[in-house]
Every structure is written in C-alpha cells, then in structure tokens.
Amino acid sequence: MEEAKVKIPDNEYYQKLEEYINEVKHMPGTLINVLHKAQGIFGYLPVEVQSFIADKLGVPYSKVYGVVTFYNFFSMEPRGKYVVNICMGTACYVKGADRVVEYFKQKLGIDEGETTEDGLFTLTSARCFGACGLAPVLMVNEDVYGHVDRDKVSEIIKKYKEKEKNE
Incomplete structure (x- = not known):
C-alpha cells in the first residue's frame, strides 16, 4: 500500500519551505533549523505550518x-516586521x-506581546542576553542596543520608521 501524500497548498511560501525541507531532512537534528526557516518565510508558525513540517519531516x-x-x-502569532526584545535579566532590570x-x-501604544496596528513593531522581553555590560540592553531583530534610556527609545523607533519609509 502506497503512503498517502499530503497535498501541498497552492502557495509559494509552502513550496519554498518544502524545497528547504527536502534539502535538509536527511540531516540529523533539522527540526529547529526548519522551524527557523519557516518562521522566516511565514513570519510566524501557525498550526497549519507546524502540521506541514511534521508531515514533511515524518x-x-x-x-x-x-x-x-x-x-x-518561535511565535504562533503574527509578529511585526521589527521585534523589539528587551532583556529583563538581573543586570538589565537593576539598570x-x-x-x-x-x-x-x-x-508604540501596545503592551508586551502585542503588535502595532501597522504591523511594524512587536514588543517582547527575554530573561538574559548575556550582554550585562550594556545594561539595559535590547534587540530589534538582530540589532543590539545598549545603555538604553528614554531618549534612545525614541531614536530607535524613529530609525525603523524612517527605514520603512525608504524601502
């Protein structure tokens, strides 16, 4: 009896993800890499994408x-284009x-864990970034900002809003 194949949704994101999975699925420990790739493609990991990954990886x-x-x-909810992740480790909290x-x-007019209406910013926090000498520290996607205060918050937001206008 032939194994049932999951029909690939007619969607370029799923096709791109499947191509990546086919490249790496025979390597050990690929799940986290596939999840990172999927989140990069979709912006988040809804149940449907998780199910697709499970099926394709077996x-x-x-x-x-x-x-x-x-x-x-990893997020199961859509995130903004720019994820502002603030370190709440001891050194950062104290500072x-x-x-x-x-x-x-x-x-931004949002609470932690929320995304701005324009889809630009999501506000999150984490336990420790291991950059205590820069306390308080935060990351916007992969960009690191240290010694953050009220003025720097305004500068950071302005920087990404201007970046958006220029794209």
Missing part, C-alpha cells in the same frame, strides 16, 4: 508543537529595563 505533530512552544524565539519596557509601551 515526526509527530506533538514534537513540532513542543519545540515551538518551548523556545521563546532600568522595566522603565525601558514602559517607554516602548507608551511610544
């Missing part, structure tokens, strides 16, 4: 879901990371 859906929900860099979070909330 692993139980529960394993995929477990990895997605365990690691904070005012909680105030930095409040500044971003005020300037």
